[in-house]
Amino acid sequence: MTAVQILHPNGQPAREQLSSWQGAGGGFGGQLERWKPALKTLDAALLPQLDLGNARAEDVTRNNAFAANGVQLHVDNIVGHLFRLSYKPRWRRLGISDVDARSFAQDVEAWWTEYAEDPIGCWLDVERKRTATMMVREAIGTHTRLGEIMAAVEWLERPGTKMRTAIKMVSPKRVSNPGGRADTASLRHGIEFDRGGAMVAAWVRQSGAGGLGFGNGMANEWRRIERETRFGRPKFIHIFEPTEDGQSRGANQFLAVLEQSHMLPKLQHTKLQNAIVNAMYAATIESELGTEAALEIIGAGDAGTDNVAKYLMAVNSFHNGSKLALNGVKIPHLWPGEKLNLQTSGNVDNGFTDL
Known part of the structure; x- marks a missing residue:
């Protein structure tokens, strides 16, 4: 009978793979199999x-x-x-005393500052x-x-x-x-x-x-x-x-870091634009009214603003008549055909601040 061998996910014997450097192998699960950069000077x-x-x-x-x-x-x-010059001559090799070397160094530093x-x-x-x-x-x-x-x-x-x-x-x-x-x-x-x-x-x-x-x-x-x-x-x-x-x-x-430095400002600009757009509207209401009726309601039709007031009064009366509540929390009962969409800014940042 042949000896039993445990194989690595890449098909090679697992003992040989595990005995080498992990960074030079295929990685756990073979994640590094396709990572083969060229060896260059x-x-x-x-x-x-x-x-x-x-x-x-x-x-x-x-x-x-x-x-x-x-x-x-x-x-x-x-x-x-x-950028100051700190001149320290080797006075012993120059054959002069320490006192003369200090005086000479001061003269050199003063001349350098004046010239440079x-x-x-x-x-x-x-x-x-x-x-x-x-x-x-x-x-x-x-x-x-x-x-x-x-x-x-x-x-x-x-x-x-x-x-x-x-x-x-x-x-x-x-x-x-x-x-x-x-x-x-x-x-x-x-x-x-x-x-x-x-x-x-x-x-x-x-x-x-x-x-x-x-x-x-x-x-x-x-x-x-x-x-x-x-x-x-x-x-x-x-x-x-x-x-x-x-x-x-x-x-x-x-x-x-060039790739990150180039792309991060673009991400910042995109997120800023997204935040501005989301901040423009707190909520929207979807209605089944036609285009002409909708324009008249908002005051863009021939009837002017009277229709707006009448519509809002009717909606307000309808909403006030609704007394639905669950555990003390009011449940809105919308006008027939309406849908209330709350525009939240919870996804505006999308983790960018932490990034």
Whole structure:
């Protein structure tokens, strides 16, 4: 005789199914049998839909009050109103005393505040629109929406300041493959790599005519910016938190909640409209009267309002004559052919407040 085997709902031996990880099995009752996501690298899962995901994230932060305030609160908690420099030199390695190091640090911090936080000059910004704190706030906000920070380090000769280094903030949406070419092993979504996987350069799409709101504000020209000069000076800054090897771009934090963030406001608007409609009518009465008779009763016919008064008096007399009650509760006896429909708002919310 053959040994008795207990089978799993998927037809396989139950002992083998139960001895493995439950999350990797078929699930109790086979609920997980059809859940078979593809095993991909992060770049393979992210890059094909990166632009669409970033566009949706920006749309949500523009039009969803909770998302917009969440980004603003995140920026305020991290940066605040002033991003101060706290300079602590290693005085022992510099060969100076602790007292001299403290004095030197105070001079450096005072100079930095005077130069980087000048609201008039804005010398640290290539566009001369931002102070250092404003640039950091913009960087944190961009990282929250798009998952990464990008900037170009420029060397400029400008009257009014002896400093030549300036920072050009770069929106991650501008970094892409030139001409829309496909990704390769050495060029993935605007980031160029060497054999070891280290970033070599970035391809930044230049600004173009806005088209009076119909264009995307970007031209069909790309500028290649190297990561650093041949003597090691940084030229392009790319900051993101990789979660696995080989990752080339950052994933924004809204990708996991975009569907809910987009649909919940629509549900709220629909429920609000439903509540308004239900609040318009407390009750309705269905009658077997014809259209002309009904119009005359409500005063829209030739007889005017006299018929309304006569009808209401007749109905009132009929209702007053009814003395039906059950355990002290009055039972209405309607006019022949009438139906009383109470319009309740019990289903207006439908659990939305708890949701």
